[in-house]
Amino acid sequence: MIHAFARHLGILRAVLRRMFASRVGGLLNILVIGIALSLPAGMYVLLKNAQGLVEQLSGTPQISLFLALNAQESDIAELHGRLEANEAIANVEFISRDRALEQLKQSTGLADVIGSLEKNPLPDAFIVSPKQAEPQALDALRDELARLPRVEQAQLDSAWAYKLEALLRFGRLAVLILASLLSLALIAVTFNTIRLQILTQRDEIEVSRLIGATDGFIRRPFLYFGALQGLFGGIAAWLIVSASLLLLNRPLGELSQLYASQFVLQPLSPGDSLSLLLFSLYLGWLGAWLSVARHLSRIIPAN
Amino acid sequence: MISFNQVNKRYPGGYEALKNVSFDIAEGEMVFVSGHSGAGKSTLLKLVAGIERPNSGSVLVNNQNVGALKGAALPYLRRNLGIIFQDHKLLFDRSVFDNVLLPLQICGFDHRENAKRVRAALDKVGLLKREKANPIALSGGEQQRLCIARAIVNRPSILLADEPTGNLDTEYAHEIMDIFRSFHQVGVTLLISTHDESVLQDGAVRRLALKQGELQ
Numbered sequence: 465m466i467h468a469f470a471r472h473l474g475i476l477r478a479v480l481r482r483m484f485a486s487r488v489g490g491l492l493n494i495l496v497i498g499i500a501l502s503l504p505a506g507m508y509v510l511l512k513n514a515q516g517l518v519e520q521l522s523g524t525p526q527i528s529l530f531l532a533l534n535a536q537e538s539d540i541a542e543l544h545g546r547l548e549a550n551e552a553i554a555n556v557e558f559i560s561r562d563r564a565l566e567q568l569k570q571s572t573g574l575a576d577v578i579g580s581l582e583k584n585p586l587p588d589a590f591i592v593s594p595k596q597a598e599p600q601a602l603d604a605l606r607d608e609l610a611r612l613p614r615v616e617q618a619q620l621d622s623a624w625a626y627k628l629e630a631l632l633r634f635g636r637l638a639v640l641i642l643a644s645l646l647s648l649a650l651i652a653v654t655f656n657t658i659r660l661q662i663l664t665q666r667d668e669i670e671v672s673r674l675i676g677a678t679d680g681f682i683r684r685p686f687l688y689f690g691a692l693q694g695l696f697g698g699i700a701a702w703l704i705v706s707a708s709l710l711l712l713n714r715p716l717g718e719l720s721q722l723y724a725s726q727f728v729l730q731p732l733s734p735g736d737s738l739s740l741l742l743f744s745l746y747l748g749w750l751g752a753w754l755s756v757a758r759h760l761s762r763i764i765p766a767n
Numbered sequence: 768m769i770s771f772n773q774v775n776k777r778y779p780g781g782y783e784a785l786k787n788v789s790f791d792i793a794e795g796e797m798v799f800v801s802g803h804s805g806a807g808k809s810t811l812l813k814l815v816a817g818i819e820r821p822n823s824g825s826v827l828v829n830n831q832n833v834g835a836l837k838g839a840a841l842p843y844l845r846r847n848l849g850i851i852f853q854d855h856k857l858l859f860d861r862s863v864f865d866n867v868l869l870p871l872q873i874c875g876f877d878h879r880e881n882a883k884r885v886r887a888a889l890d891k892v893g894l895l896k897r898e899k900a901n902p903i904a905l906s907g908g909e910q911q912r913l914c915i916a917r918a919i920v921n922r923p924s925i926l927l928a929d930e931p932t933g934n935l936d937t938e939y940a941h942e943i944m945d946i947f948r949s950f951h952q953v954g955v956t957l958l959i960s961t962h963d964e965s966v967l968q969d970g971a972v973r974r975l976a977l978k979q980g981e982l983q
Binding site: 670674 | 816839842843844845846848850852856858860869870872873874875877878917
């Protein structure tokens, strides 16, 4: 057991030595793979951040009912009753115009501007949480509520979130296509690297076969090489993405401070990082496997 | 140990390298295969190692029918053989020591034992002091001895040598033959091909004489 482990460790050592025998060549290959993988990985991170932002902002969909400015308290009470009786509505919250102004002051950092206003420009409002979240049901409910007396405007808060969600879906598809193409590129890079290696190590392979090496023994170093190169490429991609996010976060922090909010790009989660590394390792191994399967018997016929 | 029974070998293109060859070699025997070049000596050795397969007849090595062995079983047959190639097949990208180490790595022997075995093999052929050299820096005779060291390092019971004295002057050739004789004395079965009559003259040795693919 320990013996077998030591043997594999020995192969790994030999493979590493070969990979960095020409330091520039080995590093260049890894860099190429790293850059190729960092593009979809980086786009994925940005999308995930946008996704988080959308979820944070939209939450459950809500309909805001803005009342006419001249609405009396009796009108409001009657409306409140009708809304609570509505079957399609889960929850109703009344926000008076004073409270709305107070909230606006606190949340947007526009206190100075608001303080300078002579009178409150905001209407009274109801925040309605519907029971159903499907876009069609929401639209129907909004139309129904808009027709109620004293309701000036009924606004579906999450409409823009749906639009953004659709945009994100488009983005995810784009990332998927990009990732597929660049994965193919990674496989191709490994395929070719291993092909060249098999060519340069022809003599060793031939002699090894003649003195009793199994196919597995001959294949193993090449597969290890491919997998390791893929893994290192994955690590390079991770570093590129993480460094880019760090660089982006500072100007982004300054930018979001201007809007009195705090938004930072979240780095790759541990799970996503692990997936990236495993995926790149697997692709490298796959490229090597394909290359070995194709070239080993063609270049040096088994007897 | 090695047994040929009515073996025919025809290469693609129709060239008949061996015709109806039958012989038996007992364990511990030292046998020379002689004949001019093109007589089929190399083919005979390749059949023993499973590098070529016979078109008809059977080749038995250690009671295994080599011609019928599956590809996956061949490596394990070859680990019992030590092969000294006509063209040496040394690897010039590594030291003398690492060349001899290769068969042990292939067999997956214990790491700590390996260095000891390699040095023992190098000592037997008198190359112990050159272990760090690159094989390309060795003379023809030294390269031949290195090839022998690589063939014996995993202590095979059968040693095959294809023209081991081919390009060597007489003095070196006798040195090499002395090494083979020492293996013979410790019970190794040897099958050596040669066209060098001078080597055959010293001592009474069994000889398989090939002429145009047929045993004389």
